[in-house]
Amino acid sequence: MNRWRAFNWLGWSSFALLLLLWELGSRATPKLQLYFPPVSRIFAALIDALSAGSIVQHLLVTLVRFAEGFLLAALLAVLFGVMLGYFRFLHGLLATLIELLRPMPSVAIIPVAILLLGIGDGMIVSVTVYASVWPILVNTIDGVRNIDRTLIDTGRTFGLSRWRILWQIILPGASPYIVTGLRIGLSIALILVTTAEMIAGSKGLGFFILDEERAMNSANMYAGIVVVALLGYGLNRLFLLIETRAMKWRHGMMARQAA
Amino acid sequence: MSILEVHALSKSYRQAGGDTTLAIGNITCQVEAGEFVSFVGPSGCGKTTLLMTIAGLLAPSSGRVIVNGKEVSGPPANLVLLFQEYNKSLFAWRSVLGNVRFGVEARGAAAPAADAKARKLIALVGLKGFESHYPWELSGGMQQRVAIARALAYEPEVLLMDEPFGSLDALTRLELEDTLLRLWAELKTTILFITHDIEEAIYLSDRIWVLSRRPSQIVQEIRSDFPRPRHQVTTRAEARFMALRNDIYRQIGNQGTP
Amino acid sequence: MRTGKLNGPLFLLALLALWELAAQAEWVNALIIPAPSKIGKLFFDLVLSGQIPMQILVSMKRALTGYLLAAAVFIPLGIFMGLSPTVYKFFEVIVEMLRPVPPPVVIPVALLFFGLGDEMKIFVIFFSCAWPILLNTIDGVRGIDWVLLNTARTFGLSRAKTILQVILPACSPQIITGLRVSLPIMLILVVISEMVGSTDGIGYFVLDAQRRFKVAQMYAGMLALALLGYTLNQLFNLLQRWLMPWQRGRGELE
Numbered sequence: 001m002n003r004w005r006a007f008n009w010l011g012w013s014s015f016a017l018l019l020l021l022w023e024l025g026s027r028a029t030p031k032l033q034l035y036f037p038p039v040s041r042i043f044a045a046l047i048d049a050l051s052a053g054s055i056v057q058h059l060l061v062t063l064v065r066f067a068e069g070f071l072l073a074a075l076l077a078v079l080f081g082v083m084l085g086y087f088r089f090l091h092g093l094l095a096t097l098i099e100l101l102r103p104m105p106s107v108a109i110i111p112v113a114i115l116l117l118g119i120g121d122g123m124i125v126s127v128t129v130y131a132s133v134w135p136i137l138v139n140t141i142d143g144v145r146n147i148d149r150t151l152i153d154t155g156r157t158f159g160l161s162r163w164r165i166l167w168q169i170i171l172p173g174a175s176p177y178i179v180t181g182l183r184i185g186l187s188i189a190l191i192l193v194t195t196a197e198m199i200a201g202s203k204g205l206g207f208f209i210l211d212e213e214r215a216m217n218s219a220n221m222y223a224g225i226v227v228v229a230l231l232g233y234g235l236n237r238l239f240l241l242i243e244t245r246a247m248k249w250r251h252g253m254m255a256r257q258a259a
Numbered sequence: 260m261s262i263l264e265v266h267a268l269s270k271s272y273r274q275a276g277g278d279t280t281l282a283i284g285n286i287t288c289q290v291e292a293g294e295f296v297s298f299v300g301p302s303g304c305g306k307t308t309l310l311m312t313i314a315g316l317l318a319p320s321s322g323r324v325i326v327n328g329k330e331v332s333g334p335p336a337n338l339v340l341l342f343q344e345y346n347k348s349l350f351a352w353r354s355v356l357g358n359v360r361f362g363v364e365a366r367g368a369a370a371p372a373a374d375a376k377a378r379k380l381i382a383l384v385g386l387k388g389f390e391s392h393y394p395w396e397l398s399g400g401m402q403q404r405v406a407i408a409r410a411l412a413y414e415p416e417v418l419l420m421d422e423p424f425g426s427l428d429a430l431t432r433l434e435l436e437d438t439l440l441r442l443w444a445e446l447k448t449t450i451l452f453i454t455h456d457i458e459e460a461i462y463l464s465d466r467i468w469v470l471s472r473r474p475s476q477i478v479q480e481i482r483s484d485f486p487r488p489r490h491q492v493t494t495r496a497e498a499r500f501m502a503l504r505n506d507i508y509r510q511i512g513n514q515g516t517p
Numbered sequence: 518m519r520t521g522k523l524n525g526p527l528f529l530l531a532l533l534a535l536w537e538l539a540a541q542a543e544w545v546n547a548l549i550i551p552a553p554s555k556i557g558k559l560f561f562d563l564v565l566s567g568q569i570p571m572q573i574l575v576s577m578k579r580a581l582t583g584y585l586l587a588a589a590v591f592i593p594l595g596i597f598m599g600l601s602p603t604v605y606k607f608f609e610v611i612v613e614m615l616r617p618v619p620p621p622v623v624i625p626v627a628l629l630f631f632g633l634g635d636e637m638k639i640f641v642i643f644f645s646c647a648w649p650i651l652l653n654t655i656d657g658v659r660g661i662d663w664v665l666l667n668t669a670r671t672f673g674l675s676r677a678k679t680i681l682q683v684i685l686p687a688c689s690p691q692i693i694t695g696l697r698v699s700l701p702i703m704l705i706l707v708v709i710s711e712m713v714g715s716t717d718g719i720g721y722f723v724l725d726a727q728r729r730f731k732v733a734q735m736y737a738g739m740l741a742l743a744l745l746g747y748t749l750n751q752l753f754n755l756l757q758r759w760l761m762p763w764q765r766g767r768g769e770l771e
């Protein structure tokens with residue numbers, strides 16, 4: 001009953017109306033069909049591509065590149081972020097370098113990567129790592145620096161080893177920041193993978209979409225975009241799911257403070 | 260004709276669960292032009308609700324509010340409400356001068372005239388020299404002065420004030436009470452004042468209505484006819500002042516602690 | 518402690534010196550990693566000859582047009598979506614459908630419609646800056662205290678004036694946040710769209726240098742991009758201070 005009322009009827013109607021207008025408009029003006037193929041045709045192209053498996057292959061290629069790049073970036077960035085956040089001297093050394101490199105739009109690294117690594121998976125994964133490292137790194141540093149010193153000192157007086165202080169105090173304490181960084185890093189990783197695939201790929205969804213555009217197969221192009229959007233949506237949902245699991249304690253605390 | 264009439268007003272809120280809370284039971288009263296009247300009542304009895312309804316910001320559940328002979332259905336042009344949360348009602352992006360000038364502009368005055376008038380009011384509430392400060396650079400008492408100046412800049416015929424001095428320290432409070440009385444005498448506005456400080460109500464008002472607990476009703480009307488201008492020490496020291504105070508206190512006390 | 522501040526720049530200099538040495542001594546392939554002195558000199562030459570400023574100008578014209586267009590459309594939309602639950606619901610599904618699309622894949626669509634021209638890049642930037650601006654504006658409007666809105670009402674403000682004089686300034690911190698978040702996105706997408714489909718602009722300049730194997734020129738272009746990103750950020754800070762003087766010293770900016 002409540003779900004019935006909570007459902008956004010208006011929003012879905014406006015969305016359906018948009019698709020309907022698109023469909024009818026496209027059917028009425030064949031000249032426009034190159035740009036706006038009827039929704040039904042895009043849908044058919046999507047089904048075709050899915051059943052033929054071609055698009056699934058591109059999807060898998062993109063997914064693997066994304067996963068490798070993002071996970072590697074997360075690992076590296078959290079590792080270095082914790083070190084830089086904890087050891088002030090180290091941060092002092094590298095701060096200028098970070099401040100200089102960070103404002104450079106990360107995609108500018110793609111030509112260098114092509115030069116150094118050639119065209120291939122290694123290049124695409126590298127640029128993805130490079131780009132998504134920044135938000136995670138910067139947020140992790142902030143998070144670690146914002147941990148109350150007394151918390152760490154408390155750990156010390158209990159005789160905790162450095163290792164356990166890291167695992168039981170620093171990482172949980174900085175986790176809200178780290179999660180923010182990871183969320184930004186995730187969308188950046190997706191941007192970089194698809195971009196690199198467009199500029200220097202022969203596989204992957206980015207390549208597929210651009211290639212279909214060049215071949216003037218606009219229905220396939222839109223089908224590819226639908227798949228990318230679903231991928232983006234799915235990855236975000238997955239991230240949220242893992243986050244709410246991992247950060248349960250925090251949501252509880254926030255609710256308590258709000259009450 | 261009274262400037263403000265409230266007829267058999269009641270107001271209930273719909274609760275999240277679907278139940279309703281009756282905040283105002285049944286209130287009827289009249290205010291004459293130029294009068295200073297107060298409502299006193301226990302916390303949570305519906306005073307804010309009453310003012311919001313009179314100001315046309317909430318629709319009554321039943322009954323009517325009439326300002327200047329016209330039934331209120333939205334915020335009337337010649338009436339302004341000063342909110343209990345004055346710090347939230349000030350515009351953080353405008354300076355003191357800008358905030359007060361807003362009141363003049365809202366009336367539709369031209370810019371140069373607005374500036375002069377705003378400056379005059381700022382001086383009247385004792386904030387000369389703070390024109391270019393932002394609200395967050397002021398103390399609570401000063402913020403309240405800005406809010407008062409802004410409301411008066413609008414030149415309302417009726418000014419509704421919701422516990423304006425409730426969160427101020429005792430000294431600032433006495434000072435602002437006198438400032439308010441001075442401005443009221445000068446500008447000849449009608450003021451409807453809410454407080455839970457009984458002595459404050461007696462000191463300021465011509466008439467006081469004592470409200471019951473929720474759902475609120477007027478349980479007593481009291482005249483406070485001490486000669487004006489009043490004086491914080493001598494007026495409050497009069498024996499009749501004490502008697503009135505005790506009288507009201509007993510009224511409210513009959514329904515439990517205020 | 519004072520000297521600690523110099524550690525960063527000194528370390529950077531040491532790194533550059535090491536790089537210089539490695540390139541001069543040919544420990545690394547100088548064709549792929551040229552000496553920083555060479556890059557630096559070329560950078561200055563390219564700046565003085567006007568080549569790099571020219572390319573940046575071309576890119577910035579596209580970038581700012583798309584950015585400002587996104588602001589002009591999505592700030593008002595965000596205000597209306599924040600104010601009215603009906604308007605919000607009307608657009609909610611469409612927004613939620615478009616938002617997960619990674620912005621670069623809009624480039625092919627824009628290519629299809631606009632070809633290689635400026636409009637292509639402008640559209641892509643417009644699309645990708647839309648979401649941070651829209652969502653932050655909605656948040657800002659929803660966070661406005663009801664006392665403020667009722668104050669506007671009791672002073673008899675019309676709806677249009679309430680929006681302009683009360684709602685817009687009250688939610689401007691969040692709007693600024695949205696604009697700030699979109700700034701690097703704008704820069705990234707102008708570079709990408711110039712790499713994928715253009716014959717000029719700083720993004721094209723860098724990729725083209727790589728394809729022609731003018732390696733030092735490629736690095737010089739990247740240096741220009743880093744400086745551009747930094748400058749844009751500083752300009753934004755200045756603009757924010759100028760637009761929102763009441764926020765100065767409120768401790769919210771830093």
Ligand SMILES: Nc1ncnc2c1ncn2[C@@H]1O[C@H](COP(=O)(O)OP(=O)(O)OP(=O)(O)O)[C@@H](O)[C@H]1O
Binds near residue numbers: 309473
């Ligand atoms: N928006 C609302 N929705 C539901 N109930 C409300 C709402 N506002 C007030 N109430 C209820 O109405 C009653 C009267 O509230 P009101 O704020 O008018 O009291 P008050 O006399 O101004 O209290 P105080 O002296 O503390 O300011 C309270 O019981 C309150 O819980």
Ligand SMILES: [Mg+2]
Binds near residue numbers: 306307308343421
């Ligand atoms: Mg109240």
